[in-house]
Amino acid sequence: MSKYEKVKVAELFAGVGGFRLGLEGWEGKSSLSNYNHKIESDYEIVWSNQWEPSTKSQDASIIYEKRFGKEFHSNEDIGKVSTHDIPNHDMLVGGFPCQDYSVARTLSQSGGLQGKKGVLWWEIHRILKEKSEKGNPVKYLFLENVDRLLKSPVKQRGRDFAIILASLSDLGYAVEWRVINAAEYGLPQRRRRTFILGFHKSTGLYNEIEESNDQTSWILDEGVMAKAFPVSDNVIKKSIFEIRGGLADISEDFSEQINTPSPFENSGCMINRKITSLKTIPKFEGSKTTLGDIILDDYGIPESFYLDQNSFEKWVKLKGAKSEERTNKTTGFTYKYSEGGMIFPDPLNQPSRTIITGEGGASPSRFKHVVLTKDGRHRRLMPIELERLNMFPDNHTDGASDVKRAFFMGNALVVGVIEKIGLQLLSHIKSFEHAGTTVR
Incomplete structure (x- = not known):
């Protein structure tokens, strides 16, 4: 060559x-x-x-x-x-x-x-x-x-x-x-x-x-x-x-x-x-790039990305530590289930957690990212922010639905x-x- x-x-x-x-x-x-x-x-x-x-x-x-x-x-x-x-x-x-x-x-x-x-x-x-x-x-x-x-x-x-x-x-x-x-x-x-x-x-x-x-x-x-x-x-x-x-x-x-x-x-x-x-x-x-370095200003964020107050307690519960008995629906076997708590909301002074394919959508989730805004509200990440976390150009996946765009970034590198x-x-x-x- x-x-x-x-x-x-x-x-x-x-x-x-x-x-x-x-x-x-x-x-x-x-x-x-x-x-x-x-x-x-x-x-x-x-x-x-x-x-x-x-x-x-x-x-x-x-x-x-x-x-x-x-x-x-x-x-x-x-x-x-x-x-x-x-x-x-x-x-x-x-x-x-x-x-x-x-x-x-x-x-x-x-x-x-x-x-x-x-x-x-x-x-x-x-x-x-x-x-x-x-x-x-x-x-x-x-x-x-x-x-x-x-x-x-x-x-x-x-x-x-x-x-x-x-x-x-x-x-x-x-x-x-x-x-x-x-x-x-x-x-x-x-x-x-x-x-x-x-x-x-x-x-x-x-x-x-x-x-x-x-x-x-x-x-x-x-x-x-x-x-x-x-x-x-x-x-x-x-x-x-x-x-x-x-x-x-x-x-x-x-x-x-x-x-x-x-x-x-x-x-x-x-x-x-x-x-x-x-x-x-x-x-x-x-130097290290943090989540706070890449997120957008609060101005112009669609309301749909802010957490619904009616579901806020469910978000808190899903993110929290658990120690409970669970039963397998197929076998009837009862077992002890435990998992540690997650930092909630996600810290802005550290690199983000790993993006997953299920990052999109408004439903409460243990694994979706949530940040605290300057006005004291909680919101999910925008598709453009997920792109930035994977170092893609802004709006690279524009044209697909928000859920699909999140899915792409969960699969990306x-x-x-x-x-x-x-x-x-x-x-x-x-x-x-x-x-x-x-x-x-």
């Missing part, structure tokens, strides 16, 4: 375009500057896909097309999209849904797989495999998932992530990952997610990891994640191990291989199925995290170009 060429990107599970905003910016501007300053980026989205199953109205795709145009955008079930119809690209990105990634042996072929339950992960795998077989391997991966991916499923902690790593290794990728809480690095929302980078064996990044005697230095100092989101040299916990067997073997007996609750810590690196995983501590000394990792990855790629390393 010449230094004059763009990094061509395919965006899967695109939602309303969080990855695209982080990599390309909006109208050439950076999310980290609140879209006031130019983003120095060489990424170009050449194809995108967004499909919401089990619904006729493809609302997220409609917003995506409204913001970025219909050209090169697919609103079709990715399982029905031929790899031939996806343009060749340098990098594949996406926030793939968290499912059951287990696999089972076929009856006729011991090496084959059936019962692949985490179907959307396996669509990523299909695209990578078929592009490589056609002589056009995808050089880089940039993926996002919930933090519990590293610990799932309950009965075989870490198995799902082990299957993902093993399958990528078998396709010729090295991988680094990091669980990042955006608020711990000064961004406006306490949103904890797993970010995964993959480097194909034809890249300089893969070679750099392979030639390193100790992956620990890559995780702590030299890697893309370490440069984008620094961590302390004080390692709390360290695991080194190898994932063995076919994917069906891993699916069946990963817990027996490892004999530990889960070997995957919040930071790690994998090459040739060899894992180094560290429990690291974020290192950040800059913090754009600034994508931008910081993307820019650092670009810097790593260019450093190998300048050193004469072939990465294409």
Whole structure:
């Protein structure tokens, strides 16, 4: 890849375009500057896909097309999209849904797989495999998932992530990952997610990891994640191990291989199925954006966003601590239920709590955000405020209902995290170009 060429990107599970905003910016501007300053980026989205199953109205795709145009955008079930119809690209990105990634042996072929339950992960795998077989391997991966991916499923902690790593290794990728809480690095929302980078064996990044005697230095100092989101040299916990067997073997007996609750810590690196995983501590000394920094002035807020006084006591009760007996309606089993209280209203001098998909609507809820206004009233957050907490441009989701707009943001990611990792990855790629390393 010449230094004059763009990094061509395919965006899967695109939602309303969080990855695209982080990599390309909006109208050439950076999310980290609140879209006031130019983003120095060489990424170009050449194809995108967004499909919401089990619904006729493809609302997220409609917003995506409204913001970025219909050209090169697919609103079709990715399982029905031929790899031939996806343009060749340098990098594949996406926030793939968290499912059951287990696999089972076929009856006729011991090496084959059936019962692949985490179907959307396996669509990523299909695209990578078929592009490589056609002589056009995808050089880089940039993926996002919930933090519990590293610990799932309950009965075989870490198995799902082990299957993902093993399958990528078998396709010729090295991988680094990091669980990042955006608020711990000064961004406006306490949103904890797993970010995964993959480097194909034809890249300089893969070679750099392979030639390193100790992956620990890559995780702590030299890697893309370490440069984008620094961590302390004080390692709390360290695991080194190898994932063995076919994917069906891993699916069946990963817990027996490892004999530990889960070997995957919040930071790690994998090459040739060899894992180094560290429990690291974020290192950040800059200023922090708070909920109070992003909310609108009270003037002009629609009355429907203020809490109804008739339901106020219900809001207070839902937000409060509980210790009560409950009975399962199906089995009749009675049990003790307890949960702690939540700060009510939400503090304005801290980053916000995680936005959830059910944030919209006026009905009382334990998890919806509520702020106290200057005139002493309580109100829910406006869609534009939810967008700001995810570092989207103001009114990015305008055109959908308020409930849908909240749902989009509950499913979205913090754009600034994508931008910081993307820019650092670009810097790593260019450093190998300048050193004469072939990465294409």
